[in-house]
Amino acid sequence: MQHSPTIFSLFPLFYSFLLLCGTWGNAMSGLPPIIVNATSKHTASLIFLHGLGDTGHGWSEAFKMLRGLTHVKFIFPNAPVSAVTLNGGFRMPSWFDILSLTFSGPEDEEGIKKATLQIRSLIEEEIKGGIPSEKIVLGGFSQGGALALYTALTTEKALGGILALSSWLPLNKSFPGSVKGNQDTNILQCHGKMDPVVGYKYGEMTKEALTAFCSKHEFKSYVDLAHSSSPKEMSDVNEWLKKRLPPTA
Numbered sequence: 001m002q003h004s005p006t007i008f009s010l011f012p013l014f015y016s017f018l019l020l021c022g023t024w025g026n027a028m029s030g031l032p033p034i035i036v037n038a039t040s041k042h043t044a045s046l047i048f049l050h051g052l053g054d055t056g057h058g059w060s061e062a063f064k065m066l067r068g069l070t071h072v073k074f075i076f077p078n079a080p081v082s083a084v085t086l087n088g089g090f091r092m093p094s095w096f097d098i099l100s101l102t103f104s105g106p107e108d109e110e111g112i113k114k115a116t117l118q119i120r121s122l123i124e125e126e127i128k129g130g131i132p133s134e135k136i137v138l139g140g141f142s143q144g145g146a147l148a149l150y151t152a153l154t155t156e157k158a159l160g161g162i163l164a165l166s167s168w169l170p171l172n173k174s175f176p177g178s179v180k181g182n183q184d185t186n187i188l189q190c191h192g193k194m195d196p197v198v199g200y201k202y203g204e205m206t207k208e209a210l211t212a213f214c215s216k217h218e219f220k221s222y223v224d225l226a227h228s229s230s231p232k233e234m235s236d237v238n239e240w241l242k243k244r245l246p247p248t249a
Helices: 008-021 024-028 056-064 109-128 142-155 202-210 231-244
Strands: 034-036 043-048 071-077 081-084 090-093 136-141 161-165 185-193 218-224
Touching: 008 034, 024 056, 034 056, 043 056, 043 142, 056 071, 056 202, 109 136, 109 142, 136 142, 142 202, 161 231, 185 231, 202 218, 218 231
Parallel strands: 043 071, 043 136, 136 161, 161 185, 185 218
Antiparallel strands: 034 071, 081 090
8 A cells, every 4th residue: 555645736725724624733733743662672763754744643554564673663753833835835734844846946944953953852852761872763754854864964863774755855055064973874765756746856866965975875766656655665664674773682
């Protein structure tokens, strides 16, 4: 079954309806993360960030299907609701504002850096709970993957891996100068060749940017995949995670 997070072009009509109902902002503004606890001894964690307009719930269901990761705690944060410029100012779950869908267009630098602090705090919570940073993987889909990349590369904490699905590297012109760590951390970047939202060419440009200063970058492409995930991609993610987060005593 294919997990298909909401596509940008459908947002205005759908979210305007929710706003007219008067429920979306109140219901979504303070949702805690979705947690899927380890079913054996907890020795590793994955923090996975959803895309624009989505929530952590759908991805929590997708990751429940993975095998061989009973020792891993899965954390799916929910983005705050805010206005998104690209969608006419409509309010929706968003880690930061989206001003353009081009690799060189204007970006919400302040919002990206503010969101980074939020994700760093989640990493710190896991460390305080007894999980070494090297046993934490940070990942995400689309906007969430973009934030995961930026957060991981601008934090000094050595992570166990970075996972970016259908994503891009935000504030790319600031790299490699902005790098504070994790340039030698394993990165898995996956992208569909039929993606109409975050175009495949932006996936390739992100690959080129990352390989210029990251030593362990892996890129996987999927011929018939649009802006979503697929069983094949999740199988690849499953195998990669088992290597990055092996069980420990």
